[in-house]
Amino acid sequence: MTSASIPLSESTPLTGASDSAAPAPPLRRPADLRLVAVDMDGTFLRTGSTYDRACFAPLRRRMREAGVRFVVASGNQEAQLLGFFPDADGLAPDGVVSDNGAIVMADGVRLLETHVPTDALERVLAVLDGVDGLSFVASGPDGAYLRESETPEMRKLLTFYHPRFRYVARTADINGRRVSKIALVDGRGFPQAFLDRLTEALGGAMVPVVSGHDSVDLIVPGRHKASGLGVLLGHWGLAPTQVAAFGDSGNDAEMLGRVGYGIAMANASAAARSAARFMAPANDDDGVLRVLGDWFPAD
The missing domain is CATH 3.40.50.1000 (HAD superfamily/HAD-like)
Structure with a gap:
């Protein structure tokens, strides 16, 4: 399902300032705020x-x-x-x-x-399955998919953010599902070098974005x-x-x-x-x- 949109896209000029010491928001509500x-x-x-x-x-x-x-x-x-x-x-x-x-x-x-095309999802899951110590949950329009092999602590964390979920026995069992995002979690953090390697391995099928020190989301390009x-x-x-x-x-x-x-x-x-x-x-x-x-x- 789609709807017409106002493009907040890469072609839209950025309005942000590079200085981290940005001013406080206006004290009064902007007149044009909707x-x-x-x-x-x-x-x-x-x-x-x-x-x-x-x-x-x-x-x-x-x-x-x-x-x-x-x-x-x-x-x-x-x-x-x-x-x-x-x-x-x-x-x-x-x-x-x-x-x-x-x-x-x-x-x-x-x-x-x-959601990610089926062939692209299969490539992404194959890459993730080869990373030791990486936990993840795949989420989409029909709910989330979580591997049974995750620890109880990780299950609790991932299902808090994805309460509509089902377990799968193997990573490959997620293939064929409608997946729009994969949330990665690793307590060791995600160094930029790892993100660069991951980006290259994914080949554009999905794009990693940082959501926290130990959390990265793989999202649909665009x-x-x-x-x-x-x-x-x-x-x-x-x-x-x-x-x-x-x-x-x-x-x-x-x-x-x-x-x-x-x-x-x-x-x-x-x-x-x-x-x-x-x-x-x-x-x-x-x-x-x-x-x-x-x-x-x-x-």
Whole structure:
């Protein structure tokens, strides 16, 4: 399924500044603001995957009253992201960009589902199967696939971010499934030399993007948070200049650099900082909520 999109693509000029000492966001809500997009881990969520719901609930209501949409853009699974925002409490986002832009939902309806071609997926899985000590989960429109051989600790970690999953006996059993993202985890971290070798071995079938020190996502070429957000903008008839986006990692960089108000967290990576125009307080200081509190104050 597809929808017309406003292209937040590689051809769109980046608006970010290279100086890591970026200014704070405007104290007043920008007059043209119509959408706020947030990454989750390291951005909207505190360490430990929590946020102040009592604080966010009235902000969410005032955002609706002001005609400003709320979108979650993450590498995580759609089902996991929606679990943070109960609809019964009035917290549900207007749109969700999940699997790093491969799956896009608006108002409860999926606008986009993207997956890797079968032959490309087979090549990728063969490469990953040859890396010792590497854990991963493959995710797509139909759910996630996790190897039975993963340790109990790794199963708990990977299924937290991918609650809709099924086990497979072997890596090869994932072949033929609809896979849009593969999340890699290695406690030893991912040195740039390894990422360079991985990129070469994958041959363009999928593209690695850093989502944390010990986490890397393999994504569909040309699909990232910015492209997914572009689908939503096309659906709602909005322009990138009317968007504020918050992020902290390398997989947020395209999105931060291609919106009117790209905001990196104080705990953000160098890639995210260089793409953003502004800097907010750290995630553990509730940076997103503090900015939104300035923009949507109580009467």
